[in-house]
Amino acid sequence: VQLQASGGGLVQAGDSLRLSCAASGRTFSRYAIGWFRQAPGKEREFVAGITWSGRTTVYADSVKGRFTVSRTYANNTVYLQMNSLKPEDTALYYCAVPLRGDYVGRKSDEYNYWGQGTQVTVSS
Secondary structure, eight states: OOEEOOOOOETTOOOOEEEEEEEESSOOOOOOEEEEEEEEEEEEEEEEEEEEEESOOOEEEETTEEEEEEETTTTTTTEEEEEOOOOGOOOEEEEEEEEEESSSOOOEEEEEEEOOOOOEEEEE
């Protein structure tokens, strides 16, 4: 599986961004997708995830109510809509496919396919 994350940028606090994760290779639709982020000097942390059906979504407490994860099957893409951005959301954002297929885990070692990351910078 190859993953391509995009959509990052430099925004001000309170603004919105939509990240995209385009997948190719293996049968995309049978896999959950997780979003993680890593800020300088910090460990990679779980942000959100969605199962292959789209019926189950999982969010970190820090983004619940502000971020929304969704997916489309037509172009094998998962989106992360980020609203009300805060400076503490600044990080390199990654999408990933989990080892267990259709399971949204919260730990990075539960994922074995990773995209290259897209930078999100939120200024105060």
